[in-house]
Amino acid sequence: MPEGKIIKALSGFYYVESSEGIVTCRGRGNFRNKKITPLVGDHAIYHIEKSGEGYLLEIKDRKNELVRPPIANVDQAILVFSAVEPDFSPVLLDRFLVLIEFNEIKPIIVITKIDLLSEEALKKINAYADYYRQIGYEVLLTSSKTEEGVELVQPMLAKKISVFAGQSGVGKSTLLNALKPNLDLKTGIISSHLGRGKHTTRHVELIEIGEGLVADTPGFSSLDFIDIEVEDLSYCFIEMRERSNACKFRGCTHLAEPKCAIKESIENGEISSDRYEHYKSFIQEIRDRKPRY
Structure with a gap:
C-alpha cells in the first residue's frame, strides 16, 4: 500500500503528499471507532479505489502531537x-x-x-x-x-x-x-x-x-494545561529543569519546601522572579482544574 504525509486537512478531506503526487483522501470509519483523528504531519497509509477516491487506512505512530x-x-x-x-x-x-x-x-x-x-x-x-x-x-x-x-x-x-x-x-x-x-x-x-x-x-x-x-495555524490567545500535572510543570521551565536535582527533596514543587535549589536561584538572581511568579500561577491553575472522569 502507498503511504505519504498529510500536508492539509480541510472539511473532512486529507491531502496526502507521496511519490504519486498529492492524493485527496477521506478517513475510514474505523478511525472513529479507534478514536483516532488524522492530523496534518501524520505519516499515513492510503488506498485509491477504482472510482479514484482515496481513503486513509492507517496512521503511523507519532513522535508528538x-x-x-x-x-x-x-x-x-x-x-x-x-x-x-x-x-x-x-x-x-x-x-x-x-x-x-x-x-x-x-x-x-x-x-x-x-x-x-x-x-x-x-x-x-x-x-x-x-x-x-x-x-x-x-x-x-x-x-x-x-x-x-x-x-x-x-x-x-x-x-x-x-x-x-x-x-x-x-x-x-x-x-x-x-x-x-x-x-x-x-x-x-x-x-x-x-x-x-x-x-x-x-x-x-x-x-x-x-x-x-x-x-x-489559526491564531489563539490562551492555552489550557489539559494534560499537564503539577509534577510535570517544573520540567517545562528550562532553568528549573536544570536545577531541580539540587533540591533536598525529590518531587520538590519549589513552593514551600526547605532547601529548594530553585528558590535559592531566584534569591541570587539566576532565575527570573517574574518567570517564577508565572510558574506559581500555573501551578494554581492546574490545581484548580476540574478533575477528569
Missing part, C-alpha cells in the same frame, strides 16, 4: 510574538513555552514589529530577549516591514517540520509572506478596542518554504 493547533510529528515551534499591537506578553509566551516543552518540541522565539518601537521600548524588549537567550532559547527580533531579522528565520526551517504559533494578530502570516512572497496569505487588522487580531488562518496546512515545511 499538539491539540491547538492540531498537528503531529513537529520538529520545532516558531513562537511568534509581537513587540506591540498587541503588546508583548511574557506570561503568554511562558504558557506557550510550557506546552511546547511538555511535548518535547524545540521552541524558537520570534518577536515581530520591532520597527514600531521607541528606543526605550526596544531596550525593554531586548532585556526580555537576553534573559530567554541566557536560559537557552533562540530568540530573533524581526520586522516584516523593514525585513530586519527575517533572513535569520529561513535557515532555521531547513529539513524540518515547523509549526508557526502565537497570539492572533502578531504577524505570523505577514512573516510567512516575507519568507515566501508568493504565498499571499491573508493578514489581519488589529482591533483598537480589544488589542487582538482577527483570526485570518482557518485551517492547518504544511507549506514548503525553502527546504522545510511550515504550518501556518
Whole structure:
C-alpha cells in the first residue's frame, strides 16, 4: 500500500503528499471507532479505489502531537510574538513555552514589529530577549516591514517540520509572506478596542518554504494545561529543569519546601522572579482544574 504525509486537512478531506503526487483522501470509519483523528504531519497509509477516491487506512505512530493547533510529528515551534499591537506578553509566551516543552518540541522565539518601537521600548524588549537567550532559547527580533531579522528565520526551517504559533494578530502570516512572497496569505487588522487580531488562518496546512515545511495555524490567545500535572510543570521551565536535582527533596514543587535549589536561584538572581511568579500561577491553575472522569 502507498503511504505519504498529510500536508492539509480541510472539511473532512486529507491531502496526502507521496511519490504519486498529492492524493485527496477521506478517513475510514474505523478511525472513529479507534478514536483516532488524522492530523496534518501524520505519516499515513492510503488506498485509491477504482472510482479514484482515496481513503486513509492507517496512521503511523507519532513522535508528538499538539491539540491547538492540531498537528503531529513537529520538529520545532516558531513562537511568534509581537513587540506591540498587541503588546508583548511574557506570561503568554511562558504558557506557550510550557506546552511546547511538555511535548518535547524545540521552541524558537520570534518577536515581530520591532520597527514600531521607541528606543526605550526596544531596550525593554531586548532585556526580555537576553534573559530567554541566557536560559537557552533562540530568540530573533524581526520586522516584516523593514525585513530586519527575517533572513535569520529561513535557515532555521531547513529539513524540518515547523509549526508557526502565537497570539492572533502578531504577524505570523505577514512573516510567512516575507519568507515566501508568493504565498499571499491573508493578514489581519488589529482591533483598537480589544488589542487582538482577527483570526485570518482557518485551517492547518504544511507549506514548503525553502527546504522545510511550515504550518501556518489559526491564531489563539490562551492555552489550557489539559494534560499537564503539577509534577510535570517544573520540567517545562528550562532553568528549573536544570536545577531541580539540587533540591533536598525529590518531587520538590519549589513552593514551600526547605532547601529548594530553585528558590535559592531566584534569591541570587539566576532565575527570573517574574518567570517564577508565572510558574506559581500555573501551578494554581492546574490545581484548580476540574478533575477528569
